[in-house]
Amino acid sequence: MASDHTRTAILAAAERLYADRGFGDVTLRDIVADANVNLAAVNYHFGSKDELIAELFVTRSIATNRERLRELKAAEEQGGGIAPIEVILHALVGPTLRGCLGPENQRSTAARFMIRASIESVPPIRRIKNREIDHLRKFVGAMRRSLPDRSDVEIYWGLNFALAMAHHTIRESERLTKLSEGKCDLDDVEDVIARVVSVATMALTAGKVEMKAPARALARDAR
Amino acid sequence: MASDHTRTAILAAAERLYADRGFGDVTLRDIVADANVNLAAVNYHFGSKDELIAELFVTRSIATNRERLRELKAAEEQGGGIAPIEVILHALVGPTLRGCLGPENQRSTAARFMIRASIESVPPIRRIKNREIDHLRKFVGAMRRSLPDRSDVEIYWGLNFALAMAHHTIRESERLTKLSEGKCDLDDVEDVIARVVSVATMALTAGKVEMKAPARALARDAR
DNA sequence: GATAGTTTCATACAACTGTTTGAATTGCAA
DNA sequence: TTGCAATTCAAACAGTTGTATGAAACTATC
Structure with a gap:
């Protein structure tokens, strides 16, 4: 070598x-x-070809996950083992979105590769994604500590929706730009992150202390 | 013939x-x-092979879109041209989720095919999905009428997040089941729909009349 | 500078792919 | 029945794919 x-x-x-x-x-x-x-x-x-693809994806994947955990750890340490839910969610979706979005002309090859991996789902990449669960469990733990009153089911749904918004926005960024005729600025990554975190936070805190009666009634009616 | x-x-x-x-x-x-x-x-x-795949997908796609518009139209007619936002969102994500989820053993071939089409994104299907924008604009219109105070940008983001939660939940239903160790019941389709609609509604109404000061402050802090 | 181990190279392999062809068959109308 | 179009069929086509092979070239160590 x-x-x-x-x-x-x-x-x-x-x-x-x-x-x-x-x-x-x-x-x-x-x-x-x-x-x-x-x-x-x-x-x-x-x-083999598949192992080449896997190596490409694993490399970028590890980098993102490390950044996620770094942000999470920093937040929990600062809060004495408990971080605010919006900071946890920020650590969850921030690195992914930052790694994929941003002004198209200055998007790195790595970013464009990860977008592609997000759109087309080939077997070697799917296999790796399936091993991501252990990594996600660390966030489940942090979310439990942050929201001790919420049931596990609600934690899982909140996590699912947070990832949903982040990944879908990456996958369909072109379509959203076209649909909104450019009004949704996907180049402003921090704004996108803030939107995702904001909605996911609401999903996880709705009906508890943070939301007053009218909103709770609406949330109930919606079901 | x-x-x-x-x-x-x-x-x-x-x-x-x-x-x-x-x-x-x-x-x-x-x-x-x-x-x-x-x-x-x-x-x-x-x-050709691609035209066969396209025909399969178009058939199911048209059925879903027709059902969506049927629900939307019914809701708007009942409300004199304006439907509540949560009903609009229900019409948007309900048919898709109903068509894909539900107890696995009684899932139709069509349902499993649409899940597959959602996971693997092959060219002929991508081409069709790109023509879906006109269809979505009808929902943008309904949402504008329902929420005249919200800006277009917020409408688009709300729509994006609603579709994100629905599609991601379909795509990753297996992973969510595994992560939550079965605690998230994806067979209860109406419950899933209600969760998606509820969160999307919050995303679209946060900070206005429906949410009081504390939640607004939280939403602001999250940015 | 000989040797052993690593890396490169041209080439062939073997299998599979969607598509086409042209003849055979079928079904229906006159 | 005859004639004509629609359909089916076996077979081959033309191209591509990832992978394997064995010799050649290189590199570093002793």
Whole structure:
């Protein structure tokens, strides 16, 4: 493993091509052509095409999860083991949204790759996502500590909806821009994060102390 | 076009196989074997594989959209042209969720196919989904009438979040079940719909008449 | 500078894919 | 029945795919 040059070139080319054209129509031959390496190099260095894709996704995934946990830990330490729910949710969806959205022309290859991975769901990536549950459980724990009065079911639904809004906004950012004729500014990432956190917080706190009678009545009627 | 038997058999077999095994690893040969027809029949009756998939998806899609508009129209007529926001949202997400969720063992082939189409996003289906914007605009209109005080931006975000929660819950229903160890009952469709509608309604009405000061402060702090 | 281990390379492989072809069959109308 | 169009069929096509092979080139160690 002298210089890793080939390996690195393959990873870079693959990430860029997948980001630009999707998993569906990028072949190993496209990748090695772009990376200026031999076709057999992919199988030599990664074992298979799927393992190459998996490595790309795992790398970015780990980075996001580390950032999530860093934010969560910092918040809990500051609060003596308990963080406000909106800060927890911010740690949950912030890194993901920050990693994918932002002005399109200055979006990194990694960002565009993660968007693509979010839109097209290929088997190797699905397999990795399925192992994400343990990671999410850490947030469930933090949310339980933050909202001791809420039942587990409500915690899980809140978490589900928070992730829903974040991921769907990433997946369908183009459609939302078109539908709103540009009125929804998806380049203002912090604003998007704030919106998601705000709604998820409401979902998790509705009907308790934070919301007065009229809103509670509405929430009840809506069911 | 004597009996349409072949055509129908292909559609049924394709829908079932795609639902069970996904678009990725079902070939035309699998389909024609299951349908007991000749390989060339697919191209003869549908033109191409993609057009077969498109026809499957369009059929179910039209049914869902018709049901959505039926509910919306009924609600607006009853309210003299204006429907309560939670009823509008119910019309938006109800048919989709009802069409995909419910007890797994009694889930129709159509339901499982639509879940699959929601998870794996293949080109012919993506193309159709992109034409869905006109349909969504009708809901934007209804929401504007229902919430004349809200800005367009807020309407669009509310709509986006409502669809986000509905679609993500469908896509990740298995993961939510596993994460919550079965505590989140995804078979109780009406409960799921009520949760989505409730949160989306809060997202669209927060900070106005329905929410008192403490909640507004919280929503502000969260940003 | 010989050797052992790693990496690269051209090439072939083997299988599968959606699609097409042209002949055979069927069903219906005249 | 005859004729004509619609449908079915077996077979082949043309192209692509990821992967494997074995020799060649390189690299670092002794």
